[in-house]
Every structure is written in structure tokens, then in C-alpha cells.
Amino acid sequence: MSSLTRSIEKYIHSLLEEEDSPAVSLRRKDLAEQFGCVPSQINYVLRSRFTPEKGFLVESQRGGHGFIRIARITFRRPQERIDHLEEIIGTVISSQEVKRLLTNLQERGILSDRERLLLEVALRFQDEVAETYFDLSPYKRDMLQADLLKRLLRSLALS
Amino acid sequence: MSSLTRSIEKYIHSLLEEEDSPAVSLRRKDLAEQFGCVPSQINYVLRSRFTPEKGFLVESQRGGHGFIRIARITFRRPQERIDHLEEIIGTVISSQEVKRLLTNLQERGILSDRERLLLEVALRFQDEVAETYFDLSPYKRDMLQADLLKRLLRSLALS
DNA sequence: CGTTTCTTGACGTTTCTTGACCAACTGGCT
DNA sequence: AGCCAGTTGGTCAAGAAACGTCAAGAAACG
Structure with a gap:
């Protein structure tokens, strides 16, 4: 019913809300496996849903111990x-x-x-x-x- | 004798009143099929009957798993x-x-x-x-x- | 009878999904 | 230090699945 992209988006949001954490770290490969999709699908979700204009920052690192980190932009004033x-x-x-x-x-x-x-x-x-x-x-x-x-x-x- | 446009308009209104829901989500293709008309007819109904000036907000998304969401913000006085x-x-x-x-x-x-x-x-x-x-x-x-x-x-x- | 509203269909754009290929980092072994 | 293999993530393009736009003609209205 709901699309793959939306499911992954919701899942990431739920991770962020958990304990009100300002950021989460995850493995692209694991997440893709969890949702039974290709890894690049994760990039699509990040590119389309976790953009600066929606208030998010995404960092990542390749290679062994690689990760993807998604953080909410917070404003002091x-x-x-x-x-x-x-x-x-x-x-x-x-x-x-x-x-x-x-x-x-x-x-x-x-x-x-x-x-x-x-x-x-x-x-x-x-x-x-x-x-x-x-x-x-x-x-x-x-x-x-x-x-x-x-x-x-x-x-x-x-x- | 009621026109197609009016029929579709009434149908959407009935969906909105059902369960007192403030918004409904639907597929353009399905709705068009249900009324035996061309999909773009739905756009005409939305453009002419469900405008912000009349208190409605309409959002939509194209592509796979696309949808049209109609929300009633204000009620007629x-x-x-x-x-x-x-x-x-x-x-x-x-x-x-x-x-x-x-x-x-x-x-x-x-x-x-x-x-x-x-x-x-x-x-x-x-x-x-x-x-x-x-x-x-x-x-x-x-x-x-x-x-x-x-x-x-x-x-x-x-x- | 002119004007507005409606209906239809051809064509355009956006979004999503997948997969092949590319780039960067780690750790171990010279 | 330098190289190599392995491990991650990134990019891009193609194809499919929706929805949107526009203009022409028909119908309804006044």
C-alpha cells in the first residue's frame, strides 16, 4: 500500500524521535536488507526526504566501519x-x-x-x-x- | 441530469463527511475509472471546486504510489x-x-x-x-x- | 447567440525502483 | 610507508507508474 520510500522515511523518523535524539547513525546495507531493497534506495530516500530545506543534515563515510548519520538542524533563535x-x-x-x-x-x-x-x-x-x-x-x-x-x-x- | 463534475464533487464531499474526517486521500486513476471518465476530469473538479478560496487544500504526488489528498480547512457559513x-x-x-x-x-x-x-x-x-x-x-x-x-x-x- | 463551463485526449513532468558501475576508507601484509 | 583486498557508501541512467497541463470542441446557461 504505502510505498517503500515512505516506509523507510517513517522508520528513520521513528528512530529520530526515539529518546528525542537529535541524530541517528546507521548502515546503508543493513537498512536496505531490513527493507528488502537495493542499497541505493536508501540514498533516494535521503536525497528526497532528509534535505536541508526539510531541516536535516546528512553525513556519511565509506569503507570499513562506514556509516550514514542523519541529524535534525536545530535553531537556537x-x-x-x-x-x-x-x-x-x-x-x-x-x-x-x-x-x-x-x-x-x-x-x-x-x-x-x-x-x-x-x-x-x-x-x-x-x-x-x-x-x-x-x-x-x-x-x-x-x-x-x-x-x-x-x-x-x-x-x-x-x- | 446532474453533471459529471457535480457528481464527482458530491462524491468527494461525501467522503469528507464520512467519519467526520478532515481529509481524504484517493487515486486519480481509480476515481476516474469509478466515474467512467478520463483522469484529467478529476483535475478539473479539483481546480474548480476544491480551491483554497473555498477553504480546501489539495496536495498530490506523482509517480508510483501517487495520490491526491483533499483537506477541508474551513466550513461554509x-x-x-x-x-x-x-x-x-x-x-x-x-x-x-x-x-x-x-x-x-x-x-x-x-x-x-x-x-x-x-x-x-x-x-x-x-x-x-x-x-x-x-x-x-x-x-x-x-x-x-x-x-x-x-x-x-x-x-x-x-x- | 455569445459566454461560461464542462469533457476529452494527446502530451509533459515528477516520483519511485532497480541495477550496473564508481569512489573512498580500513586493515593487513609486505 | 606502500600496496592490495575487502568493505562500504555514492552516482547515474533506464524504465515504470502516477499525476498535471493545455487546447479544442461540446454543452449549458443567460
Whole structure:
């Protein structure tokens, strides 16, 4: 039913939550064996699910006693999280990327569902006006979108 | 005589009401098959009926094990209350009036602090872009502002 | 009768899975 | 120290499985 990737993702999350540890270490080969898949599947899970924009850092080492270490990025001050977010957003962002980012923030409990709804409606309106009213190019619209998104998120002073 | 779109819309609504679940997950292909239509018909239903402006959030994933998830964030209020809101805002609204209205909604506990912040920042951004980017007249800016405000509040189904 | 909404299908993109091949590190043996 | 074998993890590309977009034509509406 649920995909292999999602199962592995959930398993790693459960490891991280266990004892509230900020990081886990594991063997790629063992994990692959545990899930009955090829080792490179693990890389796919890490590449797609444990990215910096989702708040994770991954380190690894090859050879004997090799390992993969997955750590949650922690922020001491709210400002650090905002800086991190602004870096991820950049000066231009597509609607698709926005959706992914918002989904992620919501899943992490950083945004409530109503807040996310407001963000989506505001961004859609902005984009609609830019397109049909001002006839802006997609690129400029994505710039405006990035600006608005950054400003909205900053206003919440995410903690 | 009910159209295909309406049938599918009703079906999704019934899924949402079932068990009072806030969200449902489904396969586009299966649903299309169930209604004997082409898969992209489902996209049309979602695009036209389950928008953020109507209080829904839709997420999806392509590829193997893909899915479409529909979440109902807000519930519709009686039409008269929504009409009342639209009446108060009208087609043009000044920043000053906006502030009063938002303060009022916040005091009545209809908006949280953070939600109000989001509304204010979105409105201000919109206004700023309209002024400095496109040199719109104050009147037209107040029109855009009224549009955006109505859409934002309607999405939350407040009054 | 013109405009909006709906329906369909061709084509496009993203995500997932697998496997072949590559790169880096360890330890032991000269 | 230097090399070699063994042990790990990394990369990449191909193929399959979903979902998305877009535009043309039909239907419904006012």
C-alpha cells in the first residue's frame, strides 16, 4: 500500500524521535536488507526526504566501519530559522516549490492549517493580479511571489 | 441530469463527511475509472471546486504510489453572514478601515494574532506593489485591497 | 447567440525502483 | 610507508507508474 520510500522515511523518523535524539547513525546495507531493497534506495530516500530545506543534515563515510548519520538542524533563535527559510526561498520561487515548502512547514507544525490557507490565497491573488492585470512574465511573477512569501513568513517570526 | 463534475464533487464531499474526517486521500486513476471518465476530469473538479478560496487544500504526488489528498480547512457559513461581510468591505476600502475591521475581528476572537498579521502583511505588500511598481491610483489600489481582503476572509469563512 | 463551463485526449513532468558501475576508507601484509 | 583486498557508501541512467497541463470542441446557461 504505502510505498517503500515512505516506509523507510517513517522508520528513520521513528528512530529520530526515539529518546528525542537529535541524530541517528546507521548502515546503508543493513537498512536496505531490513527493507528488502537495493542499497541505493536508501540514498533516494535521503536525497528526497532528509534535505536541508526539510531541516536535516546528512553525513556519511565509506569503507570499513562506514556509516550514514542523519541529524535534525536545530535553531537556537527564531531569527536563525527565518534566515534559513529565506535562503531556501531565494529571489525567485515557483508555485510548485511554494506548495512543497508550505506543505512541509505545515507538517512540521510551524504553520497551522488556517495560516497555510491564508498564505495560499494571498499568493494566488498576487499571482493572478500580476498575470491578468499587469501582464507580468512568469519570471517576474515568481520574483514577486518569493518577495511576498518571505515577507509573510518573516512576519510570523517563526520560533 | 446532474453533471459529471457535480457528481464527482458530491462524491468527494461525501467522503469528507464520512467519519467526520478532515481529509481524504484517493487515486486519480481509480476515481476516474469509478466515474467512467478520463483522469484529467478529476483535475478539473479539483481546480474548480476544491480551491483554497473555498477553504480546501489539495496536495498530490506523482509517480508510483501517487495520490491526491483533499483537506477541508474551513466550513461554509450561512450565506447571509458572508454577504454581510462583503457589504461592509464593499468594492473599495481604505487602509484605515481595514485596520479597524481587522482589530474588531481579532477582538472578537475570530482571528488569531498571527492570522491578523498575515492579513496585514499581505494587504500591505499588495498595496506597495500596486503603488511603486505599477503606479496605480489610490482608488484602484483600494479596490484591489478590497478584493484581496474579501477573498482572504471568505477563505476562512468568517463574517 | 455569445459566454461560461464542462469533457476529452494527446502530451509533459515528477516520483519511485532497480541495477550496473564508481569512489573512498580500513586493515593487513609486505 | 606502500600496496592490495575487502568493505562500504555514492552516482547515474533506464524504465515504470502516477499525476498535471493545455487546447479544442461540446454543452449549458443567460
